[in-house]
Amino acid sequence: MSGANATQVRSALERALAHAPYLRRLAGREPDVAAALEQGDCTRALDLCGFSDASGDPVASRLRREKRRLALALAVGDLAGALTLEEVTGHLSRFADRALDRAIEAAIRERTPDAEPRGFVALALGKHGSGELNYSSDIDPILLFDPATLPRRASEEPVEAAVRIARRVVEIMQGTGDGYVFRIDLRLRPSPEATPLAIPVSAAISYYESSALPWERAAFIRARSAAGDIALGQEFLSAIRPFVWRRSLDFGALGEIRALTRRIRNHYEAGQRFGPGYDLKRGRGGIREVEFFAQIHQLIHGGRDPSLRAPATLDALAALGAAGLVGADDVAALSEAYRLYRTVEHRLQMVEDQQTHSLPRDSAALDNVARLDAREDGAALLDALRPHVERVGALYDSLDPPEDGALPREDEPLELALAAAGFTDAGTAAQRIAGWRGGGIRALRSPAAQQALEAVLPPLVAALGRAPDPATALNRFDAMLSRLPSAINLFRLLEARPQLAHLVGDVLSLAPTLAEMLGRRPELIDGLIDASALASPPDVGTLTRRFAGAGGEDYQALLDRVRRDVNELRFAEGVQIVSAVSDPLEVAAGYSRIAEGALVALTDATVAEFERAHGRIPGGELLILALGRFGGAALTHASDLDLVYLFTGDHLAESDGPKPLGATQYFNRLAQRVTAALSVPTAAGPLYEVDTRLRPSGTQGLLAVSLDSFARYQREGAWTWEHMALARARPVYGSGEARTALQSIIDGTLGRERDEASLLADAVKMRGDMARHKPPAGPLDVKLMDGGLVDLEFVIHVTQLVHRTGFDPRLRVAIGRLCEAGLLPDTLRPAYELLARLLVTLRLISPDAQEPSPAARDALVRARGVPDWPALLAALDAARQSVRQAWGAIVAQAGNLAGEA
Missing domain, CATH: 3.30.460.10 (Beta Polymerase, domain 2)
Structure with missing residues (x-):
């Protein structure tokens, strides 16, 4: 309760008696409450409002008396400023709960007195x-x-x-x-x-x-x-x-809410114009539009973010502001307007206890309401309301803009409209749209689908026309539609969120990999409506908890859900690259966190499922080692997961479950299950390709080996290339103690003394074999080209093993350490960053490594931050030259050492 003093309470009572006949009658019927208010004591007045079980009167009579007393005490406390809006509405709402509860209890006991x-x-x-x-x-x-x-x-x-x-x-x-x-x-x-x-x-x-x-x-x-x-x-x-609260929103529901607002405006047309007679609840810019503004945002985002599900309008606005979905200024404006509207609405209702929301048309009656509110006259009340009505109306109108003109149907006007939108071959684009309108695609044959199509065509054509390659975007959108059983929800979503249509245009123009994903699962667009969609993914622990879920679902449902969640996040990561809002190196790290979170969650679930049938190996556990780009925390969209499965404990032990297995068989079967959990497509689609060929003895060896066997193999049987691969090894699953033991083996292996001549000779021969058997796929294969990433990786790993320093699975960090130690030239730092950024971007834009389209070139230029395509090619040539020089020096050194031998 706020700190209004007794003088303010008495003044409010005087206004109530002078300007509100209903309150005057209540004061006559409830003299003890009125007396407390005359003394300026609001707290005492509210204390007198309680329900009395001792009176012996019927429950209905007792409730009505409580309502009269509460109405008087709340009204005067409200007028005096002794009670906030939330306190007034809270008291009324709690009383309604109590009254309903007593009415239900009375109704049941009257019929069945002995029943609960x-x-x-x-x-x-x-x-x-x-x-x-x-x-x-x-x-x-x-x-x-x-x-x-x-x-x-x-x-x-x-x-x-x-x-x-x-x-x-x-x-x-x-x-x-x-x-x-x-x-x-x-x-x-x-x-x-x-x-x-x-x-x-x-x-x-x-x-x-x-x-x-x-x-x-x-x-x-x-x-x-x-x-x-x-x-x-x-x-x-x-x-x-x-x-x-639907995670995948039906945007038709939002259209219904907006249509409801328009119907309300039309039905109560007389109350729309601001001035005497204005309807505070239903008028343009009034209470209903503040409420609907909040509810529309809640329906869009609340399925994914439970913090937005606040029932009260002011709480909902605050939550939307805290989540960054509504600007702070707009939240403040809407909240201030809402408080004022509800306060004035209460004044209108206090006069004669009528459920009215409209300002009086009669000037004397309007003046009376204003003076009840301690204002000079009706004009002053209108002046206080006017700026809020205008601001709220404008904010709500921004959610429901006037409908654009429909796209023409006649050939010539349609082609002119398409040419104006940016389509160079407007005739072909017009034929494509005519085919949609003719129901040539299954998803567009129903009347509802055709209606939704016509509604979305103007903004969709505008978005695709502004895409980097409008024709490609249109063709891929057509291919996507041809795979859908129904396009209605997709159209409504794009109509409701035109900015998503722009992103879709970019994706369809530039990224065939993402376009294919979108074609299989158009609901991936839903993931882009959240404010966090174009932000970096959270840490691995947070992702693991998200993927693991709250429990209660079966194993197959978990596999399906994780695939949906992961692909939604990977799609959003790809969009960040296409739209040039994130550094590709940060996106690569994000891809890796997503993969690691999924691996941990799915492995945990698989282990639990496996243990139900086979129990546990006493003292043993599964370990997973990541290598390659996954080990280096720098995945691309197309990367597979290079994994090595290990286990701790006695390899002769046996599990303690209903179907016991020996340790080696136990962990090999478990590793097979984990691989399947990560790689086998389900009804929700694929997840990751898993490559286990880097395990000891390769495909000829066991899928999972004991930690002791792994250590012995690294000491006695591993090839040079396997130790080079180990430079990017990173434990990603297992207890802290087991990971530490594994890391100790890796560190010991990498840090041991080597014969430099043999190491260099092995590396040079291996790189030559790779070049012969796996040449570059195209002119932009920055991984396999001469002076590309593979050459640079060989430079880094050979230098690390020769000098036994600079080890870190993250290549960017490893290069930095080797450069700071003077073991590699500083030119290799920017060379790596350019090559790595291009690799991550090209995996989406030009997965075949061929010369990209002009629009895709622009995307690559944006991703690298250079002025134009020639500047990018020049930077690539300079990077390759730096790598060639570094690798050439190693080749020369290998030759010198061989000659000395």
């Missing part, structure tokens, strides 16, 4: 559900019951008993003998024209899962279990949560 009142619940919706009740508001509950637990009389059907209880609740709450408690509106229940007043819970769940209308989703943002059998109501709300 359960099995019947009132769900609060609207402002009651969010704790924001108006001063003179109706309440809009949905009444549900459980036939199995609802008390009823002998030979009475559950539905019959529930309906009689519901009628009695309504009678207690709004009978007019000596006033009313709350007016009840039950029309928000499912199909009110055909359903009873109270509905079985199972029937309600079935309705919301299959038949509910889009606006009902918005209504349930503010739903809660308010009275009666609270647990029953909470179970129901949990059951329908997926209906309200």
Whole structure:
């Protein structure tokens, strides 16, 4: 309660008695509350409002008296500033809960006196559900019951008993003998024209899962279990949560909400124009538009971010601001407007306890409301409201811009429109669109699909026309449509979020790999609507927890979900490259964190599944070692995972489960399961290719070997190239103790003394063999080309092994250490960064390493940050020359040492 003093309370009481006949009547009927207010004591006045079980009066009479007392105390406290808006609406909402609860209990006990009142619940919706009740508001509950637990009389059907209880609740709450408690509106229940007043819970769940209308989703943002059998109501709300908060949003629902606003504006046209008669609730820029502004954003983002599911409008706006989805200035403006609107709305209702939201048209009546609010006159009240109405109206209009003109259907006007949009071959593009309109694609044959197509065509054509390669974008979009069973939701999404259409244009123009992913799973676009979509992925621990989920799903469901989540994140990473918003080196690190999080989550689940059948090996555990680009934490979109499976403990031990296995067989089977979990396509699509050929003895060896065997192999049997590969090894799975032991083996292997001549000779021969058997795939194969990344990797690893220093699985760090030690020229640092950035980008833009299109060249130029394509080629030549010189020096040194021998 705020700190208004007694003088302010008494002044507010005087205004109430002078300008609000309803409050004047209440003061006459409740003299003890009025006396407390005359003394300036709001706290005492509220204390006098409690429900009395000792009076002996019927429950309806006691509730009505409590309502009268509360209405008077809250009104004066509100007028005095002793109570905030939230305190006023909170008191009213809590009273509504108590009243409904007592009414339900009374209705049940009147019929079945000895029964426990359960099995019947009132769900609060609207402002009651969010704790924001108006001063003179109706309440809009949905009444549900459980036939199995609802008390009823002998030979009475559950539905019959529930309906009689519901009628009695309504009678207690709004009978007019000596006033009313709350007016009840039950029309928000499912199909009110055909359903009873109270509905079985199972029937309600079935309705919301299959038949509910889009606006009902918005209504349930503010739903809660308010009275009666609270647990029953909470179970129901949990059951329908997926209906309200959808991870993959149906943007048609948003269109319904916007259409509802337009219908409200049209229906209440007289209250739209600001001035006397303006409807604070339904008018343009009024209460409803603040609420819908928040709810639209909640429906878009709340399925993915539970922190946005705040029922109360002010709380929802604050959450949207904290999440960065609505600007701080807009949050402040909407919140300030909402507080003012609700305050003035309360003043309107205090005058005669009418559920009105419109400013009086009569000037004297408007002046009266203004003076109740301690303003000079009606003009001053309008001046206070006007800037807020204009600002809110403009903000809401920005969510619902005027509809663009439809794309022409006639050939010549259509071609002119397409040429203006950026299509150089407008005739071919027009034929493609005419085919869509003619239903040539299965997904576009229904009337609903054609309607959705026409709505999205203007912004879609604009976005594709602005794409780097409009013709390619259009062709790939057509191929994507041809694979869809239905295109309606995709069209609605792109219509609702035009900026996504621009991103799709970039992806379809520039990145065939991403375009193929999008063609298989158009819902990947959903992942780009979050504010975090173009941000770097979180740390491995956070990703692991996300992929692991909250538990409760079976193993196959986990595999499917992880594939969806990983591919959504990988798609977003690729979009960051295509749209040039992130450094490709940071994206490569992000790809690696995603892969490691998925590996840990899936391996944990696979181990748990395996242990249920075979138990555990006492003292043994699975270890996974990452090599190659995964070990170096620098994956591309196309990278596979180079893995080595190891295990600790006694290789002669046996597992302790229902189907025991020896340790070697146990861990080899487990490794096969982990590989399958990471690589086998499921209904949700593929995940990663896994390459295990770098294990000891290669494909001829066991899939999983003991840690002791691995150490012995590295000491006695490994080839030079295997030790070079070990320079980028990184433990990614296993306990901390086991990882430390494995890292110790790696460090000891890399740090041992070597015969330099043999090492250099082996490396030179190996690189020559690779060049003969695996030549560059194209002119831009920056990995395999002469002076490319493979040559640079050989330079780094040979230098590390010769000098036994500079080891780090991350090549960027390793180069830095070797350059700082004077063992490599500084020119190799920028050479590596250029080659690595190009590799990551080209894997998406030109996966075949061929000369890219002019549009793709521009994307490569943006990714590298150079002025133009010739400058990029010049930088690439300089980098290759630096690498060639470094590798040439090693080749020459190898020759010298061989000659000396």
